[in-house]
Amino acid sequence: MSRQTAIPLRERNIILIGFMGAGKTTIGQLVAKKLYRDFIDVDAEIERRHGMSIPEMFAQKGEAYFRQVERELIVDLCTNTRLKILSLGGGAYLQEDVRRVCLAHGIVFFLDLSWDYWKEERLPLIVDSRPVLKNKTLEEVEQLFFQRQSAYALHHSRVIVNELEAEQAADQIVESIKWTWDVYEPNR
Numbered sequence: 566m567s568r569q570t571a572i573p574l575r576e577r578n579i580i581l582i583g584f585m586g587a588g589k590t591t592i593g594q595l596v597a598k599k600l601y602r603d604f605i606d607v608d609a610e611i612e613r614r615h616g617m618s619i620p621e622m623f624a625q626k627g628e629a630y631f632r633q634v635e636r637e638l639i640v641d642l643c644t645n646t647r648l649k650i651l652s653l654g655g656g657a658y659l660q661e662d663v664r665r666v667c668l669a670h671g672i673v674f675f676l677d678l679s680w681d682y683w684k685e686e687r688l689p690l691i692v693d694s695r696p697v698l699k700n701k702t703l704e705e706v707e708q709l710f711f712q713r714q715s716a717y718a719l720h721h722s723r724v725i726v727n728e729l730e731a732e733q734a735a736d737q738i739v740e741s742i743k744w745t746w747d748v749y750e751p752n753r
């Protein structure tokens with residue numbers, strides 16, 4: 566039987582999860598800069614590899630195809646890379662395989678925000694660019710928001726991003742991760 570050696574905390578990918586528009590892409594980029602690490606946005610990486618935008622992929626290939634591509638890429642990144650900052654798409658973490666590899670190999674930060682704040686501040690910014698929001702009533706989007714919370718609840722650490730500027734949220738993540746490294750892996 567083969568035994569996998571656990572990845573040292575300092576080498577684990579830092580993975581940002583949360584609802585669409587929570588700021589995973591924006592904040593992930595800042596965290597990467599602050600820690601001098603490479604940043605990978607899973608949505609952008611899918612777009613780059615497949616030469617089409619996510620809305621185009623949804624329209625031409627369907628959501629099920631997108632989810633498969635998304636899952637395979639995340640499983641590959643989690644099992645074959647270290648020291649990265651990974652921002653997932655908002656729906657990726659709903660897939661069990663994605664949760665499993667992220668929790669096993671990375672350090673997962675949940676960017677949490679309230680429904681009321683999201684609806685007022687973030688929805689207007691993203692409503693035209695996220696295919697999952699297309700043709701949905703506000704009530705249906707609210708249902709989706711709350712349905713997804715039980716998956717997001719499976720994380721290592723949470724940052725409440727309501728009212729926080731992206732820089733402030735990134736600083737909180739960096740502070741929290743450095744504290745974790747120092748407490749659990751001193752003298753490295």
Ligand SMILES: Nc1ncnc2c1ncn2[C@@H]1O[C@H](COP(=O)(O)OP(=O)(O)OP(=O)(O)O)[C@@H](O)[C@H]1O
Pocket residue numbers: 583584585586587588589590591592608652653654655656687690691695726729730731732734
């Ligand atoms: N802390 C913040 N304060 C104000 N605006 C923000 C903040 N974080 C993100 N935004 C804005 O909200 C919008 C969505 O942000 P972003 O694309 O980073 O979200 P996301 O979580 O990556 O979404 P998705 O799940 O769809 O990939 C952008 O217009 C971004 O500029």
Ligand SMILES: O=C(O)C1=C[C@@H](O)[C@@H](O)[C@H](O)C1
Pocket residue numbers: 584585608619653654655656657694695696697
């Ligand atoms: O929340 C979602 O289901 C999505 C969020 C985006 O990041 C993209 O991954 C895509 O638009 C789907």
Ligand SMILES: [Mg+2]
Pocket residue numbers: 589590591606608652653654655
């Ligand atoms: Mg994003």
